[in-house]
Amino acid sequence: MSIGINPTFDTIPPNIIVFIADDISWNDFGCYGNKDVQTPNIDGLAEGGLRFDNAILTTSSCSPSRISIMTGRYPHNTGAAELHTEPKRNFSSIASQLKNKGYHTGQAGKWHMGDLLRNGFDVIHDNGKANGDGGEDMWLPALKDRDKSRPFFFWFASMDAHRPWGANNFSGTHLPETVEVPKTLVNDGPTKIDIARYYDEIKRFDHHIGQVVTLLKKEGQYDNTLILIMADNGRPFPRDKTRMYDSGLKTPFIAHWPNKIKKGVSKALISIMDLAPTILEVCGAETPKSFQGRSFKKLLTNPAASFRNYAFGEHNWHDHEAHERVIRTSEYLYILNSRPKYANQGPADALKSPSFQALKQEKIDGSLTEAQNDVFLKPRSMEELFKLSTDTNQYDNLLGNNTYQDIHITLRTILEKWMIETGDSIPDNLTGDWYTRDDGSRIEEGFQTRGVMPGLKHKADLIDASGPF
Template structure:
C-alpha cells in the first residue's frame, strides 16, 4: 500500500528555481528564485539511459541531462524511504534527525528547509507521497496527496494555481517506481527480453518480467517530469528555473534497496536551468544531505547551523570543482534489523557492520516478489552463482572494502584477500579514521536495546499493532540535537 506507512519511497527529485511569475497586472518586486523539488521512489541511476545503457524510454530526463548538470557520483545518506526524506528535508544525517528507522515521523522541532523558505515569504507545497509524518505540516502552506497511480496527477495544477505574487517551493513526490506495480495506458510496456539484469540477480524469466514492470513505472514518472517542464515553459519561466531530479533509494530488488552498495545508495541527480547551467557532467562527490544548503543558498537565505550538508552551488558553476572528499551513508532498521555505516571517497567504498551475525535482508529480498522468488529458487536448487549469494550470507563480513572503479557492482571484498597491497592498507586506514571521526562527531551509536527485526521473508510479519520502535541509533548520545557534520574535506589524499 502506498501511504505514509509504505515501506519505501523512491524518488525522483526535481528542484526548480526561478523569479516568481509575473502576471499582466503584477510585477515581481524581487528576483528571488522559485523551487520545485521532485523525488522519485525506488529508482537506481543505472536504469536511466542518461546514466547507463538501459532500455527505459525517458526522453524528458534525457533532455534535462543533455542540457543540464549531471552528477555521476551522488549518494543517499540511507537507502530507505522515510529516513531518506527526513534526511533531505532537514539537511541532516538520518541518526541526527530523530527518525533514522523506516516509518518513523520526523520529530517536532527539527529544522526543515521548506519551513525556512516559507518564513521568508515563499509559497510552499508538498504534492504526492508524504512519508515524513504530520510534523512537517508547518513547513508547507498546502499538502496534497496527489492523484493517479504515481501520485503525479496534480503537479501541473499546483504550478498553475499557485499564488502569482509570491515565490514558491514545491516538493513533488512520486510513488513511481515503488511496488506493487501499476500500469497506465499512456506509457511504454517493455519486453522482458530487453531487461538489463545486474550480475547479483538471476537472469531468468521472473526477474526479467519484474524489471520490465519496473521500467514501465520509470517511464510514467518521466512523462510527468516532462509535463512539469512544459508548464514552466508555458508560463515563460523555464530560463529562470533550476530543475533537480533525484530519488530516495535504489531499485526495489534484492541487494539494492536498503543496501550501502551503489545499487542501494547511488542516486540520480540532475540539475537543469537553460541559459544558466552549461551542459556537462561532474564526477565530484555529492550527497542528498547537500540539497538543503544548496536550495537555501540559491534562495539567498542563510544556511541554518543545524544543516550538516554543504552547498553544491560551486558544482553548478564549475563541474571540476570539489565540495566534499567523502560521503557517508547508513543502514538502519528497515523491517530487518541492521546497523551498517559506510564512507566513500569516489573510488573506494568502506562498510562497517555492527551486526555481522545477521543476514542483510529487506522485503524485496524475500520470495514474495518475482526477482526475489527466482533468487531463492536457485539458492534452494544449489545452482546459485557466487555473485548472487549476498542476501544469504550469514555471518556477514564485519568490514568491507571495494575499489568501485574496478568493481562497479562491489562484488569482491578486498579485505583479507591475498592480493591486498600497501595502497589498499593505506586506504583502509584512512577511511576507517574518517568513519571513526564521523561517528564520534555526529553522535552515532549502536543501540543496546535495538528495534527487533521482523521476518522479512514473509511480507509484513512481525509488524502488528504491538510493534514499537525501541532505542534508535545515536539516541544514547542525544544525536538528534547534535549539529557537527563530521569530516567533509580530508587533510590527506
C-alpha cells in the same frame, strides 16, 4: 513578505522544483547509460543541464532519506533514523526557510516525513486517491493553483517506482525479452517481467516530469526555474534497496536551469544532504545552523571543481534489524556492519518479488553465483572494502588484501570519527525483525515494537556537527 535579491545569479528570485522518485537506482535513467529504460524527458533535461555522477544518499530507506534531504541532517541526527518514524524536533527545512523568505511552498505526492515538517509548506497534496497510483496526478494542479505573486518551491514526490506494480497507461511499454538482467539476479522470465514493469513505472515518472516542464514553458517560468531530479533510495530489488552499495545509496541527480548553470557532467562527490544548503544559497535565503550539509552551489557553474572528500551513509531498521555505516570517497567504499550475523536480503517488498523468488529457487537448486548468493550470506563480513574504479558494482571485498590495509585503517578511522562527532550510537536493543527474511511475511510476535533509536544515547538530535568533510 518581501523577496530579497539573489546576489549570485540574477535580480529575480529563482523558482525551485525538486522531483523525487521512490525506489530508483542511480543508473536506471537513460542519461546514466541504461539502454533499456525509456526516460526521454529526464534525458533531455540532463542533456541541457548538469548530471551528477557521484551523488550519495544518507540512507537507502525512504522516510529517513526524505527527512534527511529536507532537513539537511543525517538520519540519526533527526531522531527518525528508522523507517516510518518522525523527527523528534521541529527542524528548519528547505521549505520552512524558503517560506520565511517569501516563497510559495507546495508539496504534491508521497509525503512520508511526519507532521512537524508540514509547517514549512503553504499547501500539501498528500491524499493518496487524489495523487493517483503513481503519486503524480496533483503536480500540475498544484503548480497551476499556486500564489502567482511569489516565487515558488515545489516538492513533487512520486510513488513510482515503488512496489507493487499496478496496471496503468504505461504498462507494457518495456518488453521483458529485451531487458538486461543484472548479475545479482536470475536471468529468467519472471525476473525479466519484474524489471520491465519496474521500467514502466519509471517511464510514468518521466512522463509527468515532461508535463510539468511543458506547463512551465507555457507560463513563462521555465527559464527561471531550477529543476532537480533524484530518488530517495535504490531500486526495490534484492541487493539494492536498503543496501550500502551504490545500487542502494547512490542516486541519480540532475540539475537543470537554462543559461544559469553550466551544462555537462560533475564527477564531484556530494552528499544529497548538501542539497538543502545549496538551494537556500541559490535563493539567497539564510542557512540555519542545524543543517549539517554544505552548499555545492559552486559546482553549478564549475562542474569540474572538487567538493567533498567523504560522504557518509547509514542503514537502520527497515523491516528488519540492521545497523550499518558507510564511508565513500571518489575511489573507495567502506562498510562497517554491526549486525553481521544476519543475512542482508533487503526489505519485505523486495522479498515478495518474483526476482527474489527466482533467487530462492536457484539457491535450492544449488546454482547461485557468488553475486546472486550475496543476499543469503550469513554470517556476513563485519567490514567490506571496495575499489570503485575497478569494481563498479561492489562484488569484490578487498578486506584481507594487504595492498589495501592502509586504506582500510584510514577509512575505518574516519568513519568512527564521524560517528563520534555526530553522536551516532549502536544500541544493544535495536528494533528487531517485523517481517521474515525469506518471504517478507509479517511476524506477529513483536510486530510494531520499537527498540532504541541509533543516536538516542548521545542526544544526536541536538547535535549539529557534521563530522569530517
